[in-house]
Amino acid sequence: MNTYDTVMKLALERGFYFPSCEIYGDAHAGFWEYGPTGTNMKNKFIELWRRELLRRDDMIEIDGSQIMSKSVFIASGHLDNFxxxxxxxxxxxxxxxxxxxxxxxxxxxxxxxxxxxxxxxxxxxxxxxxxxxxxxxxxxxxxxMMFKVEIGPSKEEAYLRPETCQSIFVDFPRIFKTMRGRLPLAVAQVGKSFRNEIAPRQSLLRLREFYQAEIEVFCNPNRLNDLSKFEQVKDTSLKLFIKNSYHTICAEDAVREGYLPNKLVAYYLSLLTLFYSKTGIIMERTRFRQLSDEEKAFYASTAFDFEVETSVGWLELVACNYRSDYDLKKHSMISKQNLNVIDPSDNAKVLPHLFELSMGIDRSIYSILEHSYYEDIEAKRVVLRLVPPIAPILIGVLPLVTKDGLREKAQDIYSKLKLDYSTFYDESGSIGRRYRRLEEIGAPFALTIDNQTMKDDTVTIRYRDTMLQERVKVSEVSNFLDEIVELK
RNA sequence: GCGACGGUCGUCCAGUUUGGUCUAGGACAUCAGAUUGCCAAUCUGGUAACCCGGGUUCAAAUCCCGGCCGUCGCACCA
The missing domain is CATH 3.30.40.230 (Herpes Virus-1)
Known part of the structure; x- marks a missing residue:
């Protein structure tokens, strides 16, 4: 069985994801549900995205409509090009x-x-x-490829968005004003997009309804190298794949050598690299591939795909497109609105250009699962070595036995921990079996209540990857988790 | 969307060739109880499936038709 099938099987068995509407025979391909485990993981992935990209870079986030009017897609070019x-x-x-x-x-x-x-x-x-x-x-x-919908009794034509970014574009003037924006301004959105694929395949990898996390950086095209925060990331090592050859090079040199067009692009590719390195993706198996002119989307002038190597080949996780003023110019033209803004640094009116990081969440989740999957032959166990911030369950609470008050003690500890952490209580079966179950859904820690707990109020914390245990005071468990997980 | 192959408990598999003791069997997983008490132990018991819809037949998991889904190939992938 190849790794794709193995991960698929685990996903089905442990509630990561499964086909939508599966009890009905007329369920269509390309629609999948996240189960309880997968939803936890996806939420945590998005939270990490917020932390490492949005909060770090002072981006702002919006949440737009999934159904948008026809004019939007006349302007965006999707009605013609799609x-x-x-x-x-x-x-x-x-x-x-x-x-x-x-x-x-x-x-x-x-x-x-x-x-x-x-x-x-x-x-x-x-x-x-x-x-x-x-x-x-x-x-x-x-x-x-767009799903058409009919609005109201008169059945006005509208569409499910084929990418989340269009609402960022059309909302731009209001956002810029009300948030007192200054270029460069990064606006982000996470949500569903819809594409009527002819042949959806491979579960989460090619869906008709899927999650995107998109970041659109509105920038002044004349000041793409005027970016003081670039200093913070200039040493980030980027693996670029350009015209069939690899260049592993720091961000600063990549700009100097002309591999990347400017500091702004280099800055965001660096942030993206730093983000993914915290998700558990094996960074040695990733690259930024420059797209050829034939491959580029109709709106892109420079395009890099952040790709990750999996058992089904190189997968595109993030499209990094320099969209120039394509979108705002078209929206301005069709809507007859003036979308220019003033850049106070040179007091010039400018129609902002756009650089986007368009992330596929579902593919990212799959890739993380695959890169984390590990079969420990020696210990006869299957382990998902998910990093703590992404793990659907952070810690399992297990009474060694259910008698002598251990059950009550364990439930007491559980009831406190579960408010702050993704915690799972389990008292059924042998302790070893319970450890195995937790490992399979990637829980990094298991907390065991034993007879010594009743004497000195300590518990053991077991590390998933090493199977080693350490004794910790019950009162110290929260600190332990905070420190190791770096959630706070 | 086309073509080839496939679809049986949560998972994997047996049964389909040749319709009938299949009231669908096993293993693992799961649940309950017993036992043990730190790494998938053991025992007992339970839950649980023929993808959907038609047709042929006295009788369909098995044969036929249609649909859906999956894998692969072609095409598609903004």
């Missing part, structure tokens, strides 16, 4: 990208945006047939 013209064979049902297929067969240069009529005309003119069965094609249609 729609593929398709032709379907009348006979065998095979479907093709119309523009690509026509270009290939007719040898004609096909303009990007052909109307359905024009496509049908060309199909007829060249007498194009299905390559597999020689059948004729039905009238062309358009497949849009």
């Amino acid at each position: 729609t593929d013209p398709v032709i379907k064979c009348k006979n065998c049902g095979a479907t093709f990208r119309a523009d690509k297929y026509i270009a290939e067969k007719s040898g004609k240069e096909i303009p990007e945006l052909l109307s359905g009529n024009e496509i049908d005309k060309i199909v007829e003119e060249y007498n194009l047939r299905c390559p597999t069965c020689k059948g004729t094609f039905l009238e062309s249609s358009r497949f849009n």
